[in-house]
Amino acid sequence: MIDPRFYEALGPMTVRALAPSAEIGGDAERLVSGAAPADRAGPSDLCYYEPKGAAPLTTSPAACIITAAQAHLAPNAGALILSDRPRSTFARTAPALIRARSFTPDVAIDPSAQLEDGVRLGHGVVIGAHARIGAGAEIGPHTVIGPGVAIGRRTRIGANVSIAFSLIGDDCLILSGTVLGEQGFGVAGDASGPVDVPHLGRVIIQDRVTIGANCTVDRGVFDDTVVGEDTKIDNLCHIAHNCQVGRGVLMAAFAGVSGSTVIGDGATLGGRVGIADHRRIGAGSTLAGASAVMQDVPEGEVWMGYPAKPIRKFLRETAWLNRKSAGARNAGE
Structure with missing residues (x-):
């Protein structure tokens, strides 16, 4: 709906x-x-x-x-x-x-917006119609809160953040420059050329989530993009439309998660990890830095490489290649 x-x-x-x-x-x-x-x-x-x-x-x-x-x-x-x-x-x-729904022209804070006690707003904040902000929340300078957005109690949002089509839980931390709820990269084509597929879903950020600076979380096409409780996301990460990120996930800088991927509770993504679309990353698994994940990853496993594979297999193959390379060099001397 x-x-x-x-x-x-x-x-x-x-x-x-x-x-x-x-x-x-x-x-x-x-x-x-x-x-x-x-x-x-x-x-x-x-x-x-x-x-x-x-x-x-x-x-x-x-x-x-x-x-x-x-x-x-x-x-x-x-x-x-x-x-x-x-x-x-x-x-x-x-x-x-x-x-x-769009913003009311020439109105910085729409009169229909609901702000509970103790909300602190920085200079130049824009709040759309029927948005709701919980008690004790802090909104940084020049941040834009779209129509209908709900932000939980004691949540802190940095400067120059854009939040639309989103429901944010309590005690979250969203750092400067992050964009939540914009349309993802869904494109269809026909004889008339490419056309953007409408995104009609939402972004759900559950309680106690941290999202670093200059991150992007896209809203879903129909379903919600969800980030689970206690997940910690580093700077410069991207979560695409329809993704489901579990509870307590750790995601280091520059990680990119393609559309409709499911990441289980407690998974860890190293820096610059890239995950293909429609993948399932098992609970408690670890993806080493710069891994390119093209397959589903079972629960609790450690994968690495380009393309990523179980760490023991990756290390064995790397050692074999090193031996072959050393042998070829020695033969040429």
């Missing part, structure tokens, strides 16, 4: 009005008012579906599904918009239904 604190519905609209030039199957006058992923779309939602093989979408009662497949693969949909590029068609269509 789209969070109304951050997004406003522009519909309902008929399927025909959404896609006036498209080939439509089913009820072209069906009303659509929201958007959701295909597996959770309800009877008033728009979604897109790109089947793997001929897998049917039998469980979705969506008002409208954008798909390249035939109607028998989505029998419960009210209507279909047929497209060779469902994701890009969704990206071009969804903004007609849902719009991000």
